Amino acid sequence: MHLYGTQSINERGHLAIAGVDTVDLAHTCGTPLIVYDIALFRERAKAFKETFKSMGIQSQVAYASKAFSSIAIYEIAQQEDLSLDVVSGGELFTAVAAGFPRERIHFHGNNKSYTELQHAFDEKIGCLVIDNFSEIEMVKEIAEMRKEKMNVLIRVTPGVKASTHDYITTGQEDSKFGFDLKNGQADEAFLQLFNHPYIGLLGMHCHIGSQIFESDAFRLAAEALMSKMISWHEMHNFVCPVLNLGGGFGIRYTDEDKPLEPSAYVKEMATIVLSMTRNYNYPVPEIWIEPGRSLIGDAGTTLYTVGSTKEVPGVRTYIAVDGGMSDNIRPALYGAKYTAVTANRMNEPQSNRVTIAGKCCESGDKLIEEAYIAKTTYGDILAITCTGAYGYSMASNYNRLPKPAIVFCENGEKQLVVRRETYEDVIRLDIPLQKVKWGEKI
Numbered sequence: 001m002h003l004y005g006t007q008s009i010n011e012r013g014h015l016a017i018a019g020v021d022t023v024d025l026a027h028t029c030g031t032p033l034i035v036y037d038i039a040l041f042r043e044r045a046k047a048f049k050e051t052f053k054s055m056g057i058q059s060q061v062a063y064a065s066k067a068f069s070s071i072a073i074y075e076i077a078q079q080e081d082l083s084l085d086v087v088s089g090g091e092l093f094t095a096v097a098a099g100f101p102r103e104r105i106h107f108h109g110n111n112k113s114y115t116e117l118q119h120a121f122d123e124k125i126g127c128l129v130i131d132n133f134s135e136i137e138m139v140k141e142i143a144e145m146r147k148e149k150m151n152v153l154i155r156v157t158p159g160v161k162a163s164t165h166d167y168i169t170t171g172q173e174d175s176k177f178g179f180d181l182k183n184g185q186a187d188e189a190f191l192q193l194f195n196h197p198y199i200g201l202l203g204m205h206c207h208i209g210s211q212i213f214e215s216d217a218f219r220l221a222a223e224a225l226m227s228k229m230i231s232w233h234e235m236h237n238f239v240c241p242v243l244n245l246g247g248g249f250g251i252r253y254t255d256e257d258k259p260l261e262p263s264a265y266v267k268e269m270a271t272i273v274l275s276m277t278r279n280y281n282y283p284v285p286e287i288w289i290e291p292g293r294s295l296i297g298d299a300g301t302t303l304y305t306v307g308s309t310k311e312v313p314g315v316r317t318y319i320a321v322d323g324g325m326s327d328n329i330r331p332a333l334y335g336a337k338y339t340a341v342t343a344n345r346m347n348e349p350q351s352n353r354v355t356i357a358g359k360c361c362e363s364g365d366k367l368i369e370e371a372y373i374a375k376t377t378y379g380d381i382l383a384i385t386c387t388g389a390y391g392y393s394m395a396s397n398y399n400r401l402p403k404p405a406i407v408f409c410e411n412g413e414k415q416l417v418v419r420r421e422t423y424e425d426v427i428r429l430d431i432p433l434q435k436v437k438w439g440e441k442i
């Protein structure tokens with residue numbers, strides 16, 4: 001059994017997080033319940049920042065907040081002096097509601113709407129990461145109309161194919177994201193942006209995928225971007241002050257995952273940047289990174305209550321829990337693997353082989369195909385670890401299940417940061433027939 005961060009087994013044989021008994025939490029707050037180990041998030045943030053500092057490199061570590069977006073986590077990110085990546089008007093709105101410093105907000109996305117771009121100008125955010133030619137047109141138009149400057153990065157696809165699941169690779173050429181580095185699109189984008197009076201071109205950005213374990217892929221991407229920046233310097237005498245190398249650092253979900261320390265990936269990339277700048281006499285750029293999963297993933301644990309059990313003789317035992325693909329779609333969406341423990345029986349052998357099923361009406365709604373947990377009965381509390389990234393943020397109301405509550409734990413303290421949805425919340429946007437006439441203000 002792998003205990004993450006401040007997880008421990010307390011004197012009652014229960015799983016504790018930051019010294020808080022998770023079984024008590026489940027009984028007080030109900031389940032499914034997502035519990036975050038905030039000290040672990042802070043520790044990860046500090047490790048990234050420290051790596052750059054120890055190498056003497058100016059940096060920004062941006063929390064890629066699509067992994068888990070809420071006002072409270074944005075407040076913690078601000079406390080840790082992180083920057084923030086948002087990918088939509090909704091995430092930007094959340095950041096503003098959290099009072100996040102605008103100059104450290106970076107806005108991503110392959111299809112930002114005109115309204116979203118205006119929103120970014122309204123808030124005077126730190127940087128837009130420009131993804132395509134139509135966005136260049138829109139950004140120029142808005143900037144010229146307002147006579148307001150906007151800082152931008154050019155997102156490129158460096159042609160690096162990291163060996164991860166196809167759905168989460170984005171660095172290869174055939175991608176919906178960014179300008180191709182090899183076929184001239186990135187150069188064309190540069191020409192359209194670099195000497196515009198209202199555009200502050202900061203440099204280049206790439207994000208090659210997610211849950212990547214090989215540091216080679218990151219090194220190759222950094223090399224490709226540096227080469228291009230060096231060529232722009234030679235041809236146009238333009239120095240990019242920023243190099244943004246994205247996120248995607250892999251984490252440990254199960255025993256099979258063997259990631260490096262998150263900061264080891266950063267070290268690999270920074271090392272190649274330092275050596276290339278030295279060789280080509282290019283000023284060392286500020287390096288920005290954008291970890292999402294590797295900051296928040298293993299800080300999250302989801303608690304469920306065990307319900308029905310179904311034995312298929314000679315085949316398997318299904319243990320059903322009170323959530324599923326509605327709060328964690330990753331297993332159903334791309335076969336993501338997780339680990340579970342029986343939180344109220346931590347001192348019993350976690351050796352009973354079962355399939356953990358959700359409660360949604362889909363055969364594919366299985367959270368863990370092959371889990372090894374203590375013998376469980378109705379009412380036991382099951383904890384699935386490492387659910388902090390892309391769980392709640394991808395949650396839905398499928399089957400009209402209300403979304404879970406979220407609790408932050410740190411130093412023996414706990415606090416509710418996202419309220420559990422009620423059935424009233426679930427029907428909040430419904431309009432009964434003929435209550436509102438067409439065109440009438442709702």
Ligand SMILES: *Cc1c(COP(=O)(O)O)cnc(C)c1O
Nearest residue numbers: 064207210247248290291292293
């Ligand atoms: C999703 C995303 C990230 C974060 O990816 P992780 O795998 O969670 O680290 C970083 N940058 C961009 C542009 C992204 O879209």
